[in-house]
Each structure stands twice: as structure tokens, then as C-alpha cells.
Amino acid sequence: MTVGSRIVALGHYQPSRIVTNNDLANIVDTNDGWIRDRVGIAERRIADQESVADMATFAAEKALANSGLTPADIDMVVVATCSSIDRCPNVATRVAAKLGIPAPAAFDLNTACSGFSYALATADHAVGAGASRNALVIGAEKLSDVTDWTDRTTAVLFGDGAGAAVVTAVPDGEQPGIGPVLWGSAPDKGDVLRIEGWQPYIKQEGQIVFRWATTALAPFAIEACERAGVKPSDLAAFIPHQANTRIIDGIVKRLGLGPDVVIAKDLVESGNTSAASVPLALSKLIERREVPSGAPVLLFGFGGGLTYAGQVVRCP
Ligand code: UT7
Secondary structure, three states: OOOOEEEEEEEEEOOOOEEEHHHHHOOOOOOHHHHHHHOOOOEEEOOOOOOHHHHHHHHHHHHHHHHOOOHHHOOEEEEEOOOOOOOOOOHHHHHHHHHOOOOOEEEEEOOHHHHHHHHHHHHHHHHHOOOOOEEEEEEEEEHHHHOOOOOHHHHOOEOEEEEEEEEEEOOOOOOOOEOOOEEEEOHHHHHHEEEEOOOOEEEEOHHHHHHHHHHHOHHHHHHHHHHHOOOHHHOOEEEEOOOOHHHHHHHHHHHOOOOOOEEOOOHHHHOEOHHHHHHHHHHHHHHOOOOOOOOEEEEEEEEHHHEEEEEEEEOO
16 A cells, blocks of 8 residues: 655754855955845855764754654665765765664765755655655755855855755555655756866856746746645745745746745855755744644755756645
């Protein structure tokens, strides 16, 4: 029998060091007004000693504590990341080792900024196939490691952090809390956003990504709602990838959301944290009790690849 899954708890972690726009204006030719107007970011958190695995672990530890499950209950760990420098062991096994999760299926997944929605769908599918009962799904990035701090066109955009969700099988007869995923990519545009080479730095053709995000993505977000049987006007919250407030506003305008819907704009205080941006924003929203338990929330990630993925989830 196919079973569904749901998110039962979330957690997040951000480094303590705050870097403001004015701080960046001391190292590259930029200013607070340009960054706020063109991107929407006021500040971001930058890691010092913490690795991607450390941040993923801290977020997962909180999610696990909030779920009431123990490390021994977890049978799958999925980490979405595009900035982990180490190739092996993967981040997921490092998280499992640090948390004392004894023998999970453990793998990393890289679809850049859409990574959390891909990872969440993969965990949901694994539960549906009977391959997992309790999964940890994490988005974690240390983009400061792959940022060229002399390049003003990218240095002002990114931040570090992690968000995590505990996903469990729903008991018999109960509604699933994770809707069908809508996922895909535009590989012909893959080279417009790159972190490549031996000393990798983020490079992007920002305007091409911007145009694609504001023209191509809204219909996919609407289709993700349709697949879940939810009207955009019934959503309690919309949590898109946090890259640019102008992109978020452009997508929102085309979705037909209700007047009271909460629109996540966590990038104002966190910058663009790629695969961590959606779970970070969702976790904060739930911590602040901005959305009631059971309410439908549309998650929608997009970015490098160019990839996109979204699904409607029910708030834990
Ligand atoms: O998360 C992964 C997916 N990525 C995205 O979604 C990013 C999508 N793209 C964007 O969000 C925007 O394209 C950016 C925020 C990256 C750039 O904004 P823009 O409005 O497209 O700026 P632009 O690249 O057209 O640059 C406009 C001007 C240029 O100067 P000139 O040639 O007009 O004199 C740039 O050199 O702004 C200049 N500029 C800056 N000025 C001050 C570029 N970066 C900066 C800066 N501070 N940091």
C-alpha cells in the first residue's frame, strides 16, 4: 500500500556573524541603497569556523528535538547543497555521525537553489515506496566559501545557513502533508549560473536568470498547487527561493494569491542561501507561528541548472 508523508517538525541554524551592506561597501564598490533597491537584502550571516556539515547538523538537531523523535528513529538523511567543498564522505553521513543516527540511507543532492524541494520530494517518494519511515531532509550552504569577495556583482548576494525538516510516514487513513512535486529544468540555460573548477566561485549572468525566473516560473508554481488540489487563493503562505525581492514580487503578481497570504522575504535578513533558503524561511515562519498547523504552504525553489521544483506542504 502506498503511504504519504508529512513534515512533523523543522529547525534552522544561522551563523552569528552579521555582515551588513555597509560592511560590504568597505570591501567592494557598492552601497546599501543599490543592494536594497535591486536585490532587497539588508544583511546576511557569514560562517566562520562552521562547515556545511556543522550547520546542517545544528539545524537537523533542532528539527529532531522539535519532532520528539530520537536519532535511532531516523532511517534516511538527505542533504541538499551545492557548496560543500569535500567530496567524500558526503554531508549526510557526517550529519548522521554527529547526531548518532546509527544506519540511515544517507546521500547529498545538488540542484543548487531548488535543492530542498527536490530533496523533500525524494524523501516523500522514498516513504511512499516503503524505503523510509522517518527522514531528515536538510538544505545547507556555506556560500561564503565559493564567493569571490572582490566581485561586487556576486559578493553582495549570498549568505550561509541551514534549514531542516523531519519527514515521517502518515498513519493509515490520514491525509498526506506533502503534495506531489512539480520539478524540472532548463538545461539549455545551464551555463548562466556556475560554481565550477578547482577554486570554484559563483558566476552568474544575473539578468538572464532574472528574466527566466520572472517569466517562466509562475505557471509551474500554479501547476504545483493544481497537483495538490489546492487553489493559489487558498494558500496560507508562499515560500519561494530567496534570491531577489523583485523576483518574488514578479512571481507573486502572477499567482493569484489570497489577500492574507504570508509571503516569505527572509532574504532581507539572510541573503540568498541557495538550497537552505526555503527551509530556513519555512522554519522561521513556523517558529514565529505565522501560519497555523495544517495550513497549506507552497514551497518553490529555482536556480542553478537551471532547475526548479515546488510542492504544497501542510504546516506541522
Ligand atoms: O539564486 C540563484 C538564482 N539567481 C538569481 O535568481 C539571481 C537573478 N538575478 C538578479 O537577482 C539580478 O540580476 C542581480 C541582483 C544579480 C543584479 O541586478 P540587476 O538589476 O540585474 O543589475 P545589473 O546586473 O543589470 O547591473 C546594473 C548596474 C551595472 O552598472 P552599469 O553597467 O549600469 O553602469 C552594474 O555594474 O549595477 C551595477 N552593479 C552594482 N552596483 C552597485 C552590479 N552589482 C552592483 C553592486 N553595487 N553590488
